[in-house]
Amino acid sequence: MGRAKKTAEAAAGGVGSELASAAGNLGRTIGGYVLAKSLPYTPPWIAAATLPPAAGAAVNAMWGSEAMSAGLASAGIALGGAALSAVTWKTSGAATAHRKFRRVQATTTVAASMGWLTCAVSAGPFGRPMLDLWLMGGALLAASWNVRQLMSAGQGADPEETNGGTLAKLTSAIGWEKVAVRDAKGTGKGTVKAQIEVAPSSTIGAVQSTAATVAAALHVPPSGVIVTPDPENAARGMVSIRVADLLKDGVAFLMPNAFGMLPTEEIPLGMYADGELWAINPFAAAILQHVLVMGVTGAGKSELLRTLLAHLATRQKMTVFLIDLAKGRQTVGHMADGIDWFIQDAKEAKRLLKSLPAAIKARGDVLASEGLDQWTPESSLNAMLVWIEEAADVADFNELVETARKVRSVGIWLGISLQRATWDNLSTDIRANLQGTICMGVNEAKDAGFALPDSVTDAGAVPAWGSDRPGYGFATGMGIPNERWTTEVRSSLTTRDVLAALVAAAAPYRDPLDTTTADALGQAYAQRAHHGTNRTTPGIEQHAAAATEALRQAIAAAPAGAVAIPAGLTLPAPAAPPAAPSAPATAAALPATPRTAPAAPSAHDTEDELMSAAEQAAEMEIQDTRDEILGAIPGDPEPDAAYADLQLDDDVAEADDDSDMEFEQQEGMSAEEARHTLYAELDGWVQRGRLEFEPADLIPATVAAGRKRPWMQGQLKKLVEDGLVQRDGHGSYTILHSPLQPA
Numbered sequence: 001m002g003r004a005k006k007t008a009e010a011a012a013g014g015v016g017s018e019l020a021s022a023a024g025n026l027g028r029t030i031g032g033y034v035l036a037k038s039l040p041y042t043p044p045w046i047a048a049a050t051l052p053p054a055a056g057a058a059v060n061a062m063w064g065s066e067a068m069s070a071g072l073a074s075a076g077i078a079l080g081g082a083a084l085s086a087v088t089w090k091t092s093g094a095a096t097a098h099r100k101f102r103r104v105q106a107t108t109t110v111a112a113s114m115g116w117l118t119c120a121v122s123a124g125p126f127g128r129p130m131l132d133l134w135l136m137g138g139a140l141l142a143a144s145w146n147v148r149q150l151m152s153a154g155q156g157a158d159p160e161e162t163n164g165g166t167l168a169k170l171t172s173a174i175g176w177e178k179v180a181v182r183d184a185k186g187t188g189k190g191t192v193k194a195q196i197e198v199a200p201s202s203t204i205g206a207v208q209s210t211a212a213t214v215a216a217a218l219h220v221p222p223s224g225v226i227v228t229p230d231p232e233n234a235a236r237g238m239v240s241i242r243v244a245d246l247l248k249d250g251v252a253f254l255m256p257n258a259f260g261m262l263p264t265e266e267i268p269l270g271m272y273a274d275g276e277l278w279a280i281n282p283f284a285a286a287i288l289q290h291v292l293v294m295g296v297t298g299a300g301k302s303e304l305l306r307t308l309l310a311h312l313a314t315r316q317k318m319t320v321f322l323i324d325l326a327k328g329r330q331t332v333g334h335m336a337d338g339i340d341w342f343i344q345d346a347k348e349a350k351r352l353l354k355s356l357p358a359a360i361k362a363r364g365d366v367l368a369s370e371g372l373d374q375w376t377p378e379s380s381l382n383a384m385l386v387w388i389e390e391a392a393d394v395a396d397f398n399e400l401v402e403t404a405r406k407v408r409s410v411g412i413w414l415g416i417s418l419q420r421a422t423w424d425n426l427s428t429d430i431r432a433n434l435q436g437t438i439c440m441g442v443n444e445a446k447d448a449g450f451a452l453p454d455s456v457t458d459a460g461a462v463p464a465w466g467s468d469r470p471g472y473g474f475a476t477g478m479g480i481p482n483e484r485w486t487t488e489v490r491s492s493l494t495t496r497d498v499l500a501a502l503v504a505a506a507a508p509y510r511d512p513l514d515t516t517t518a519d520a521l522g523q524a525y526a527q528r529a530h531h532g533t534n535r536t537t538p539g540i541e542q543h544a545a546a547a548t549e550a551l552r553q554a555i556a557a558a559p560a561g562a563v564a565i566p567a568g569l570t571l572p573a574p575a576a577p578p579a580a581p582s583a584p585a586t587a588a589a590l591p592a593t594p595r596t597a598p599a600a601p602s603a604h605d606t607e608d609e610l611m612s613a614a615e616q617a618a619e620m621e622i623q624d625t626r627d628e629i630l631g632a633i634p635g636d637p638e639p640d641a642a643y644a645d646l647q648l649d650d651d652v653a654e655a656d657d658d659s660d661m662e663f664e665q666q667e668g669m670s671a672e673e674a675r676h677t678l679y680a681e682l683d684g685w686v687q688r689g690r691l692e693f694e695p696a697d698l699i700p701a702t703v704a705a706g707r708k709r710p711w712m713q714g715q716l717k718k719l720v721e722d723g724l725v726q727r728d729g730h731g732s733y734t735i736l737h738s739p740l741q742p743a
């Protein structure tokens with residue numbers, strides 16, 4: 001029992017001492033806190049306590065003993081005090097409420113102190129009422145300085161208004177009377193940024209509409225003033241004024257960090273106006289956004305394309321197709337090795353576009369079987385870029401809308417370049433499917449609106465400088481953060497030799513097109529007129545080694561500032577022995593040897609590589625001659641004949657015995673033989689490079705097989721179902737694979 005009591009006492013004592021110690025700690029903590037917080041506010045009190053008696057005693061001792069000197073000293077101090085007060089008033093600004101308070105308070109302090117000192121000359125500091133005035137006045141003034149300190153501290157969270165200086169003079173001229181400009185800061189990179197807030201009767205939109213006026217008033221380029229709204233607060237925004245052009249001397253081409261990187265790594269294209277790297281990353285974005293590049297002739301579209309292609313050509317798991325009917329060779333001829341299918345002929349361009357649906361389907365099936373919703377580097381398929389220069393001359397936009405919508409999820413990135421994307425040549429639907437944009441110089445501000453989102457043009461980001469500033473523009477989407485959309489960019493520019501050598505040197509790192517896509521594209525791809533190089537191209541190692549040396553020389557010969565080399569990049573050693581296939585190179589450093597030994601070429605590539613340039617040229621010539629002859633035959637030699645109104649796909653009645661329509665028919669051909677005759681006709685066409693046909697073109701083979709049109713139509717239907725032939729509509733067909741050599 002006694003023990004229990006002791007324990008309870010001990011426990012009570014323990015709790016009591018803990019409480020006491022906690023209270024002590026709390027007291028010390030609060031005391032320390034109060035002391036720390038109040039310390040910055042003590043100097044006015046120390047000054048009020050010490051300065052008046054010291055100064056009062058000094059002036060009284062010096063001049064107070066005689067009436068004459070006291071009078072003169074008082075007059076002098078009074079005059080000086082008045083002058084000092086005036087100067088204080090004059091030099092303190094009053095642009096804001098805070099500044100007004102500071103002006104009144106500083107002037108009052110000076111005037112009161114000098115007035116008291118004037119009286120202290122003869123009365124001394126400690127007589128009455130000098131002592132009372134000192135104690136009351138000093139305390140009041142010290143407190144007022146504390147208030148001032150508190151107000152300044154509060155200003156830290158709410159930036160100080162800077163509607164002074166140049167902007168103050170401009171406000172009425174540019175209609176910014178209702179705009180408060182705060183916290184203006186130079187970025188140190190040629191740009192001044194400031195927060196803005198509009199009065200209740202105005203909007204940020206109204207400020208945006210004055211951007212051009214502000215630019216003119218400040219003598220900066222029209223696109224140099226950008227006003228972006230704050231998404232969180234409709235009354236606030238940010239104005240950015242570019243006062244110096246860091247990009248005017250050109251932007252160096254940034255070499256890749258390494259050869260053999262994945263498509264999902266950033267693609268550096270140039271520089272932002274504030275000196276930051278301008279890069280896109282379409283394949284890593286949540287949604288693959290196709291890109292529309294727009295700009296007048298001479299705006300810099302081709303140069304931009306070269307930079308993009310050069311980077312993609314150094315990557316693994318990446319395939320590029322490019323259509324340029326106007327000046328393909330001139331634009332990218334020196335880099336054509338990096339383009340797997342380079343098309344400069346309208347008919348071949350159509351073939352590519354027609355064969356895409358089959359590729360989309362095949363890729364979709366493979367991705368589904370791999371458990372992927374969209375393309376990622378884990379897929380067995382390559383990422384792809386299909387770039388169409390001056391798309392208005394190449395494609396039927398209805399077809400493109402469908403394609404653009406479907407290719408996105410199967411890892412095919414679509415790039416379309418246009419000089420002027422008006423609604424005439426670019427439908428709203430296709431525009432909606434091109435969410436990435438790079439808009440370079442256009443002639444009129446409204447043209448920029450065809451490419452750039454409204455939020456960007458409204459902010460004043462309008463590249464209406466035509467071809468005067470090549471390479472400059474604005475870019476949106478494709479992984480670019482939204483807040484960068486209104487910052488001017490400039491693409492890089494380097495020599496042709498550097499780009500050509502880079503593409504050639506990187507060939508051992510390029511993968512051939514995956515067989516799924518190659519097979520689905522069928523004969524259109526197998527018979528392509530141009531073949532890029534990749535790691536399966538015979539002799540590519542030696543070629544690349546020589547190109548690496550050429551690259552070193554081209555870099556050395558390039559003008560200063562034309563090439564920038566990342567710290568981690570090491571060019572492959574010339575004639576390095578091929579290494580075994582390795583994991584994807586994602587590190588910054590470039591391995592000293594190429595990534596892979598040449599793998600066995602795919603069926604398509606073997607076939608294609610064996611086809612000599614002369615054979616290809618001959619084939620194209622045969623095709624052209626055939627087209628020429630067929631083109632010369634009138635569409636309907638017998639316009640008045642009884643069968644004239646029949647369509648090719650219509651069933652026709654059996655010819656009457658007395659009809660003059662007679663064909664020499666092979667009797668007794670078995671079903672197998674008849675089919676082979678038809679297939680042989682199609683195969684012959686494929687061998688000669690002809691892939692497009694109409695049902696009527698099969699009549700001779702049908703007749704030779706001893707069959708009639710319904711049989712031919714049935715065969716055609718089966719060929720379509722088997723994926724060997726594609727129906728393009730309007731009674732025309734494309735052969736995807738020869739029925740005698742299916743994929």
Ligand SMILES: Nc1ncnc2c1ncn2[C@@H]1O[C@H](COP(=O)(O)OP(=O)(O)OP(=O)(O)O)[C@@H](O)[C@H]1O
Pocket residue numbers: 250251295296297298299300301302303304419470471472490491492493
């Ligand atoms: N980023 C850049 N920096 C400096 N000069 C550039 C840049 N881009 C392009 N240029 C120069 O501007 C000129 C026109 O460029 P480019 O041929 O790329 O224009 P374009 O838009 O493709 O014209 P077009 O539509 O006629 O083909 C060239 O002399 C080129 O060197």
